[in-house]
Amino acid sequence: MPMQVQDLLKQSDKLPNVPDVVRELIQLLSNPDANYSTIAERVTHDQTISLKVLRVVNSAYFGLSRKISSIDEATVLLGMDKLKTLVIASGFANSVSEVEGIKLPDFWSDSFHVAELAQWLAHHTDLVDKDEAFTVGIVHNIGRLLIHLAEPELAVQVQETVANKRASRVKAEEDAFGFTSQLAGQKLLEFWRLPELLSRAVGEHKRPFAAGEPMPLACVLNLACYLNACVRNERDADLVREGFPMAVAKAAGLPESIVYELDDALSLDNGLDQLI
Template identity: 55%
Template sequence: MEVSELLQQSAKLPNVPDVVRELIQQLNNPNADYGSIAEKVTKDQTLSLKILRLVNSAHFGLSRKVSSIDEAVVMLGMVQLKTMVIASGIAGSVKEVEGLDLKKFWAESFRVATLAKWYAEKTEKVDPDVAFTVGLIHNIGRLLLHIAKPKLAEAIQKRIEESNCSRSAAEMERLNFTTPQAGQALLQHWQFPADLGEAVLNHKRPLEAENPTPLSAVVNIACYINACIRKERSIEEVIARFPRDEAGFAGLPREVIDETETAMQIDSGLDSLL
């Protein structure tokens, strides 16, 4: 089987709003016109309503109700709004998927994204907004597999549970490619920046990539913390197994390991988008 088979079912592919695509394509552009993008968000009723609901949620604790995207920009700033628009647009791209708990899937993706941004803010080597976006879509290939080939995705999951093998090994056995490879292909199909696709492809083993990047290393650390939370590991075990080589490569200070307990308590604040 080839990755292209997953992309051939165009009617089933996630439907990302144009304004979200534009925002992601502009992430590395210091001259991006975010005022224009905010205006486009306003014209997308579904997107703007989701964002206003989130802005007015208890997580932000604003002193008064915000009733427009323009007000949201004033109250929270464009950086925060960017995060919300990308999260809402990507998470809303698929309504239902056979064999996958979408709410759980996106809640974990939100957490990885938030952690990736948190770690990126501690190094000068990684842009926090780019880290957030890659964290959000790091598992998009698995979503694509469930959409295009749900029975095959279910068989792979069963193989993992019965044999205790890694997901990558089970995917190579059944597909002859991995879901990070499928994720990179989907991002190329969407014409997203190449560095995002490369980070998605390499986030599981960032230092073994042909061209390792601090971005994929940061996402790897975020995924590690998320997995530890999901498996309810003790803080001692989390620190003992912390990916120190990846942290060093990403330019993170050594003291970041001492903040592991803080990282594990971080709340994305985005779950009300679901």
């Protein structure tokens, strides 16, 4: 009998441990009337997150002229938008301490970079909210994490199959588990009761046109993953522009001129790696 995604979710002791305050914050993202002051207060009481956030705020990346010692101060100086991204990134980066077959610093650094690229793209379209784009970038690969936590031996076999170029990751995962890590990620986000927009985007971003009408958020995530792979492989900027999926960009509501701005995206630095 083939494995089901639900079999992974039943192993509750294996699931990433994301703080409630982070999940509440994500649920508020799509609410224009959200009161973030209570969330900032909750963050203050979560010592792990607040210490990590303050460490980043006080880093050379932000270049502030004085030391910031409280979340309230950080909110005043940086604004709630920046604080939201730092809290969400920190909450996920600390959700697991060890995963067989995955180097967590590399995994989260990669996720943070996709998040930053997704947010950059969202700034260029009216169809996607930048906070939702950032968050979906952070969690876009959470399904792979879940698979490695729940089925480490099979997950490592999949890694080896992909590394040896015997199959694409999608094919290797479907052969080994009967489903992809994108579907596993979608089901985990649904299990956590995060907004449907995020869970669907995670599930659909690899093939945004497969389910009919493409979701702009899934398209932005698809493009962010493309750009991230280009950066990782040090692809020449002209080749990046040449290969940029314009049909996906159009579905995301991006202007055709976006290809001439890609150099800015390729040189992004988010300063978030210190959260790892």
